[in-house]
Amino acid sequence: MSVEHLDRGPLTKDELAARVARDIPDGAYVNLGIGRPTLVADHLSPESGVVLHTENGMLGMGRAAVGDEVDPDLVNAGKVPVVETPGASYFHHADSFAMMRGGHLDVCVLGAYQVAVNGDLANWHTGAPDAIPAVGGAMDLATGARAVYVVMPLRGRDGTPKLVPRCTYPLTGVGCVSRVYSEEAVVSLRGGEVVVEETWGTSVAELRDLLVGLTIV
């Protein structure tokens, strides 16, 4: 049963990050993608026991480094200096990706250009002729993590939906996304349907009007 919060507007970026954090099980091993997914880290309490993995060879990644903490040898996947937490470990790149590809990561949170109702993910290449493609670890995460959550707005800058019947951008992974988190709604993708979990400032009926061609339940 969807919960509609119509007495307020859409979530702020921080509220959205907190909402994603709420769905991450205690003790989970989690990889947060570059950009908005990184904000989720600010809402994970130490008591949760959630351990952050960064693709460049670390478990137990901490917050962004400040001042004297900045160490060029200690960065996250976005090359931003971070700190280590007690119990952290370092390892080489093949081991780091074995953790993804071997199914040892419980959750990864990624951004996306498009997500299709069948869970297909497009987040690495617009396909534009002059675009320089860069894939990084996205395909390995999409394929290897046990659960793939996407944080993205429901509409692109041109107003067109990003949750679509079928991706038109080149794919990152096939049928991998199980949940989409946006400012207006959190939805699960199940059996070719969009299952609305919770909305903010938008009704389920309004989502139906926006997400043309999708089955919304």
Place this chain on the structure above:
Amino acid sequence: MSRTQFPVDADAAVADVADGSTVLVGGFGAAGQPVELIDALLRQGAKDLTVVSNNAGNGDLGLAALLGAGRVRKIVCSFPRQSDSWVFDELYRAGRIELELVPQGNLAERLRAAGAGIGAFYCPTAVGTPLAEGKETRVIDGREHLLEFPIHGDVALVKAHVADGVGNLVYRKTARNFGPVMAAAARTTIVQVSEVVATGGLDPENVVTPAIYVDRVVKIEGGAA
């Protein structure tokens, strides 16, 4: 007596790199990038190189400078496009450098396979994407996999933290990244370190790259920790 050599400086360490070599270059962005070895390779003049590295250079230094000097024919990497990759971007748009884009996990594992004598491996990463085009596929346990081949280097340029007198290595934090797999994947592995300790000065339990993978070690004075 160890087989690992300790050349006097970075220039001596890279003196015999041949034109047309495949050079594995460690680092994830600037972390672990062997900048002084790359600078020496730039002075040495080898050209028509194939470079294998996670990124395609940052700013104007190190790998970016090697690209900018026109020494690199092809780059094999996972993430060329960054906010500070303008040297690569310009070469790529001008059609002056070839790009083989490889998912980061495949890049690491293909290097690992090369070092471990694995002929090829199957992996589901990139199935259903444009990066699967032209690859052999096989369904294993009901899931489609792609056949991926090893990446061998003629030379690896790696930055580690400390070497001992026989060439065992330890790294520092996330600067380890591709170092260990590249060290094993190249015929000649050249390592820069910020410190060399006496043989016996590293705890054998903690050695990350054993000396068997290390051909040359050069200490960089005043190099970043």
